[in-house]
Amino acid sequence: MGCSICIFGACCVRADGCTDSWDLYEFAIYDTAGERIMTSSRASSGYGKSNTEGKALDFNTDTWWEGDYDIGMGCGCWEEHKVGGQWMIVDLGEPKTVKNIMVIQGGVNDVWAVSQVQIECSQDMVTWDRSPLRFSVSYGQTQLLCSQQGCVVTTCEFRSLEECTWQDACSPVVAGSCSWKLGASLWALWAFGALSWTSF
Numbered sequence: 001m002g003c004s005i006c007i008f009g010a011c012c013v014r015a016d017g018c019t020d021s022w023d024l025y026e027f028a029i030y031d032t033a034g035e036r037i038m039t040s041s042r043a044s045s046g047y048g049k050s051n052t053e054g055k056a057l058d059f060n061t062d063t064w065w066e067g068d069y070d071i072g073m074g075c076g077c078w079e080e081h082k083v084g085g086q087w088m089i090v091d092l093g094e095p096k097t098v099k100n101i102m103v104i105q106g107g108v109n110d111v112w113a114v115s116q117v118q119i120e121c122s123q124d125m126v127t128w129d130r131s132p133l134r135f136s137v138s139y140g141q142t143q144l145l146c147s148q149q150g151c152v153v154t155t156c157e158f159r160s161l162e163e164c165t166w167q168d169a170c171s172p173v174v175a176g177s178c179s180w181k182l183g184a185s186l187w188a189l190w191a192f193g194a195l196s197w198t199s200f
Contacts, residue, residue: 003095004042004122005029007103008087009067010134011116012078020074021046021067022086023112024056026104032097042089042125045071053088061104066112073114083118089125101144101151103137113139 009022029037036059044053045068056065067073067086105113118134133151135144140157 003092004089004125005039005092006087006089006120006122006128008045008084008118009073009114009116010083010118011114012075012082013073013112013114014139015074015111016076017074018072018077019069020112021069021071022073022114023051023064023066023106023110024088024103025061025064025106026059026102027056027088027090028102028104029092029096029098030100030102032099034100037092037096037098039090039092042091044088045086046088053090056088057090064106073112095123098146101146103142105137105139105141107140110139113137115139 007024007027013020013022027039029039031037039057041053041057044065046053046066049066049068051064051066053065055063065088067088071082071085072078073082073086101119103117107113114137116134116136118132120128120132122128135151135153138156141155142153142157143155144151145154
């Protein structure tokens, strides 16, 4: 039984253009011992780009994955149906117990950063969970601590946790702050069986 995770942009990038895309610098998942779970890329919406999805999994924050320009991720042309338009699938190999998730974007001056991401998991890359994990992220580094009760954001670089929802141009606004607890969504993912979430 395999395990795949899909991460995708769930809000517009800070730029306004209708050909702007999301740049993801690093996506990392950690086990209960604090070790990074080795992942490999399966596919992405940025097919054919030189900045491939593997560059978001290479332990190097000087490289990044870029999504498809055709989606139009700029805030000037954002619509809610574009959630999931830029995506990347990573392979965990087998079900894992996950304690931490880290998302890194380009920093304060990165206009191709999103304010929300969404994560879904699957055992076969055909059926994806029905209760995705959607949360607010910093334009720098965001870390989540996960358990069977849910995930909470513990690091929101460049902002306080209360200020982490920095982009108000999206509808709906999912969380008033990055400390919003995603108990129901995470429990559904854990019960789905593709991942398990350890206690704090």
